[in-house]
Amino acid sequence: MMIPPGRYPVPERGLDFDLCEGLAVSRDPVCYLVTGDNGFGKTTFLEKVVIAALQKEGRPFLYLGQDIRTQLYTLRALLSVRGTAVSGVDDTRLIEMWITQGGPADVFLLDEYDKYLADFGRLFQHCDAFMRTYFIVSHLDPAHIRPDPGKFRLRRLHFELKNLDGAVKNIRIRQEDPWPR
């Protein structure tokens, strides 16, 4: 599937996105590193545009949000109810167990995962056989979140303020290559 270029207004959040280039979400492995200043709508874009498009297409995905603490409590309870022993399991292992039980998802959205758990290598390795598209929001040094460049096309998705229209922020989303260093 492809999220086409164009305008994506989200008036309830005071944001209007201008996606300059289409976003491929296909079987071809790609990793989008989502960057930009605070309040430019990175999370909103993932939730209101990308996830909405995935749901419309019936495309299975996994999403780890910014407020991971609450989500981890939920995952622990969910796995426990399913009969999986989670007592004493560390957070990274818990996420791996959730991914394994999560079904056939091949799209993974990670919103500031690295501020909690830095071990992207372990995550990429765990998902290597089935994950094809990553959206990774981060404010930290991207060097440590680089997936296998021989396998994944690496693109930076950068959010910048185009202008203000009253209370609405017009945000331009540019794709950049190569991966920032």
Added chain:
Amino acid sequence: MAVSDIKELLDAYDGQYLILDYNHLFVSGSLREEVWLLRRADEPALVSEILEAARAFGIREASAEKGFDTYSGGQQAILGCLLAMALIRAGGRSGVRLLLSNVMDSISGKNRRRLRSLFADMAASHGLRLFIPRDGGLRELELP
């Protein structure tokens, strides 16, 4: 880095550190309410001071009554830091040790540099010290 458990942080550091945890930044719904609860008084001048500082971080939409849940995660982290600094100044406190848990890494590089500069000013004027959880203990952050 790790997902900090607020109960563990409080058990270990409450009473010695002012703790600001990304997943529990505020106790109320808006800046006006937060100041009211923490200062036990309506203090519009203090709220205005925080709002003015927030605008320098590009948070133009900030207002006294705007719900915290309508800001982005990074904006909330910035507001939490600005609030903490304003409260320290208003209370005339010195030597406060501020423990930031998953806060600075929610903030863009540009805003992080701006915030560290404000923290450095507070270190000079009020003896503020910054700490982050690291490797099962705490690490003090050097300020420019």
